[in-house]
Amino acid sequence: MTQPAPASSPERPAVRLRGITKSFGDNLVVEPLDLEIGRNEFFSILGPSGCGKTTLMRMITGFEAPTAGSIELDGAVVDRVPTRQRDLNMLFQSYALFPHLTVYENVAFELRVRRTPKAELDRRVREALELVRLGDFAKRKPAELSGGQRQRVALARAVVGRPAVVLLDEPLGALDQKLRKEMQFELKRLQREVGITFIYVTHDQEEALTMSDRIAVMNRGRVLQVASPTEIYDAPASRFVASFIGSCNLFDAAVVDGSARQVVVPGLGPVPAVAPERTSAGPVVLAVRPERVSLSATEIPGGIEGLVTERVFLGDEWIYRVRTAIDGPVLSARVPSGDLTTALAGVPDGGPVWISWPDAAGLVLPADAEGEGA
Ligand SMILES: Nc1ncnc2c1ncn2[C@@H]1O[C@H](COP(=O)(O)OP(=O)(O)O)[C@@H](O)[C@H]1O
Ligand SMILES: [Mg+2]
Structure with missing residues (x-):
């Protein structure tokens, strides 16, 4: 000084x-x-x-x-x-x-x-x-x-x-x-x-x-x-960073075939994601930001079927909570109020929706949280 x-x-x-x-x-x-x-x-x-x-x-x-x-x-x-x-x-x-x-x-x-x-x-x-x-x-x-x-x-x-x-x-x-x-x-x-x-x-x-x-x-x-x-x-480097900054859907997942770089979530099957090159087969964490998740009231090719368990209105957006399988993971999706279609608004609680996200929105993170304290 x-x-x-x-x-x-x-x-x-x-x-x-x-x-x-x-x-x-x-x-x-x-x-x-x-x-x-x-x-x-x-x-x-x-x-x-x-x-x-x-x-x-x-x-x-x-x-x-x-x-x-x-x-x-x-x-x-x-x-x-x-x-x-x-x-x-x-x-x-x-x-x-x-x-x-x-x-x-x-x-x-x-x-x-x-x-x-x-x-x-x-x-x-x-x-x-x-x-x-x-x-x-x-x-x-x-x-x-x-x-x-x-x-x-x-x-x-x-x-x-x-x-x-x-x-x-x-x-x-x-x-x-x-x-x-x-x-x-x-x-x-x-x-x-x-x-x-x-x-x-x-x-x-x-x-x-x-x-x-x-x-x-x-x-x-x-x-x-x-x-x-x-x-x-x-591009969070780890599970802790993904969940501490912003909100994030996190799934325990696995890369089944490293060369195919395909990511599988137990109970859901293969999901959209891009595993980094040289990913070897084994457990990973899949992170998907809620704003990257799209919901449709009608079946879409490759979409994951789920049931609406809850929805919350925040003014500029809706938060939908969707159960992806019986006892399967619950996923959050953010739907801007302006994008809420009549069809989606009309799905009753417990009703079916189809979930999708772009491949690039599926972030594949290391499974070992050693030292992260996550
Ligand atoms: N003078 C000190 N003596 C002993 N432990 C300390 C002292 N200062 C900080 N700690 C401990 O170090 C850790 C980190 O504290 P701190 O740097 O204040 O964290 P943060 O600023 O991120 O909240 C805490 O567990 C705290 O109890
Ligand atoms: Mg401090």
């Missing part, structure tokens, strides 16, 4: 973790991890509560020493560099503003400590307040602001010194749903405008999907997949 940024080169990642791991006593909380986070990247760490996200963040900030491994910021090893000398800043859910200081002075605080010249300080504070759309609130005290506005002051304070990296640990957790959604767009816009690397921790998949350039999905101290939001959603 207090050091001028070293001359940086575009090839160097903003953050590089090499074999970083953390144990508390016998409890291995972050498994050995290699990770590179790019310059100006909006990078999210997504996973359920207790999976090790905050511990990973605290190691990057220097609040927590890794049990093993090394951390580089902009190409320089910072293992022995204290937090205040790392070119980064943090924003947490429980941030503290100085109640007796104005918004302006709260944002200016760090620059004053650094003895920033007055004119520059004023320019940067005003710029930061404009960024979070609080230009007109400079003279207010924190008590005269809403929760969302206070959080924006904290955000302005985190970026005003233009650190290379800002780490945000569930910063929207205390806000209500509507405000959270607004702030998601604000955060993304702000990150683009300031060009700072954001490392964003959340257990909320929608938040991660909305804002991130890339997401690291974590579970039980292990990073399971690092990829763009679309890749994570369309």
Whole structure:
């Protein structure tokens, strides 16, 4: 925070973790991890509560020493560099503003400590307040602001010194749903405008999907997949990732003949899917997103017959639950309200429908969930 940024080169990642791991006593909380986070990247760490996200963040900030491994910021090893000398800043859910200081002075605080010249300080504070759309609130005290506005002051304070990296640990957790959604767009816009690397921790998949350039999905101290939001959603690498991000129909299935790459679900027979090349015969998990499933009130070639067990109206769409065989798996299908045909609407509860999905929508995932904690 207090050091001028070293001359940086575009090839160097903003953050590089090499074999970083953390144990508390016998409890291995972050498994050995290699990770590179790019310059100006909006990078999210997504996973359920207790999976090790905050511990990973605290190691990057220097609040927590890794049990093993090394951390580089902009190409320089910072293992022995204290937090205040790392070119980064943090924003947490429980941030503290100085109640007796104005918004302006709260944002200016760090620059004053650094003895920033007055004119520059004023320019940067005003710029930061404009960024979070609080230009007109400079003279207010924190008590005269809403929760969302206070959080924006904290955000302005985190970026005003233009650190290379800002780490945000569930910063929207205390806000209500509507405000959270607004702030998601604000955060993304702000990150683009300031060009700072954001490392964003959340257990909320929608938040991660909305804002991130890339997401690291974590579970039980292990990073399971690092990829763009679309890749994570369309090509999850494992059962845990498929079910944690979005909703997903998951079937225990088998590849019977590796060369035919055909996937069979017990009780259903062969189903549409594309097994990856070089898939050998054996158990797999088949994942199908509910929005890729089509329902028909009349028999269709290759369709799987099922019985409607339940349907829920959500305004813009219907969720149909369909039992695919006696004691067989129940599958969810999302039908946009505009696509609900009279014939489908007319199928009574317990009535038959025919299910289909494109081959490419049948995602074949490894069956072994070892270490995934799914
Ligand atoms: N200082 C600590 N001492 C002992 N155990 C800890 C400490 N900090 C975190 N843990 C444990 O590490 C695990 C991961 O915690 P944390 O990183 O806070 O997860 P998350 O942020 O994903 O919710 C939890 O089981 C937690 O109890
Ligand atoms: Mg946490």
